[in-house]
Amino acid sequence: MPEYAFDNAAAETEQRFGALEVLYDPVTIRHLAPVVKPGSRCLEVGGGSGSVAKWMSDRVGAQGRVLVTDINTRFLDGIAAGNVEVRQHDIANDPIEEGVFDVAHTRLVLIHVPERERAVEKMISALKPGGWLVLQEFESLSMRADPEHFLSEHLLKTYVASQAVLTRRGADLRFGRKLPPLLRSLGLKNVDAEAHARHFQGGTVFSRLMRANFEQVRGDMIAAGDVTEEEIEADLARLDDPALSWPTMVLWTVCAQKP
Numbered sequence: 001m002p003e004y005a006f007d008n009a010a011a012e013t014e015q016r017f018g019a020l021e022v023l024y025d026p027v028t029i030r031h032l033a034p035v036v037k038p039g040s041r042c043l044e045v046g047g048g049s050g051s052v053a054k055w056m057s058d059r060v061g062a063q064g065r066v067l068v069t070d071i072n073t074r075f076l077d078g079i080a081a082g083n084v085e086v087r088q089h090d091i092a093n094d095p096i097e098e099g100v101f102d103v104a105h106t107r108l109v110l111i112h113v114p115e116r117e118r119a120v121e122k123m124i125s126a127l128k129p130g131g132w133l134v135l136q137e138f139e140s141l142s143m144r145a146d147p148e149h150f151l152s153e154h155l156l157k158t159y160v161a162s163q164a165v166l167t168r169r170g171a172d173l174r175f176g177r178k179l180p181p182l183l184r185s186l187g188l189k190n191v192d193a194e195a196h197a198r199h200f201q202g203g204t205v206f207s208r209l210m211r212a213n214f215e216q217v218r219g220d221m222i223a224a225g226d227v228t229e230e231e232i233e234a235d236l237a238r239l240d241d242p243a244l245s246w247p248t249m250v251l252w253t254v255c256a257q258k259p
């Protein structure tokens with residue numbers, strides 16, 4: 001079984017989660033706000049730091065409920081809210097309640113789960129009829145930095161090597177863009193998809209995310225022979241250089257309703 005490459009047990013996790021919150025919580029909340037209401041029952045899969053679960057908890061209030069899951073709940077266990085249940089849970093392989101949630105959301109989890117289509121089906125089965133599925137996943141390959149055509153952009157060798165590690169660990173770096181037809185084929189209605197990307201300089205929050213990712217898979221990248229220790233060090237140094245310029249991965253947000 002391929003293992004999740006960015007295990008939350010690692011020291012880099014805090015830096016990753018901090019960057020993900022800054023980069024993506026505003027996008028997530030913009031899409032969740034129309035469907036998460038006072039009294040809603042929400043499922044947050046692979047909740048990571050818990051920032052989205054905490055927002056849901058405030059939003060649904062005392063009459064609502066939030067179930068937040070993760071294979072490693074180390075950052076979730078401290079959530080102190082009476083309407084939140086934290087559960088150690090593998091969305092692909094563990095059972096989950098059926099037909100009880102108004103909203104089921106996940107962000108940047110399914111790309112890493114080898115049985116990702118089964119995971120999507122389980123999230124759908126957890127929804128009530130009329131409930132909303134909100135999936136946010138990267139498509140990381142179609143808009144990589146492209147210095148041949150955009151002279152200011154830089155494609156770091158370590159970035160390419162880190163993506164190769166994820167793929168070998170079972171990730172699908174294109175999954176976000178595959179979601180709209182997948183959800184339609186599974187019978188969901190009102191499928192709507194929106195892409196989000198930004199262009200960053202070195203030394204900004206995207207560099208912090210990349211640093212955490214490079215550091216965590218450093219051993220795998222070197223073992224694969226895709227990049228040397230010296231090249232990794234040089235690329236890590238470049239992450240803080242304002243001359244570094246690159247687009248982020250594309251985050252697809254796909255909303256759909258269970259009939």
Ligand SMILES: C[S@@+](CC[C@H](N)C(=O)[O-])C[C@H]1O[C@@H](n2cnc3c(N)ncnc32)[C@H](O)[C@@H]1O
Nearest residue numbers: 020046047048070071072089090091107108109
């Ligand atoms: C890249 S992090 C994203 C965390 C959070 N959703 C966010 O966007 O900030 C991926 C999270 O998914 C969790 N995860 C990985 N595989 C999982 C699975 N099979 N079931 C549930 N959670 C999983 C990881 O432990 C980690 O917390």
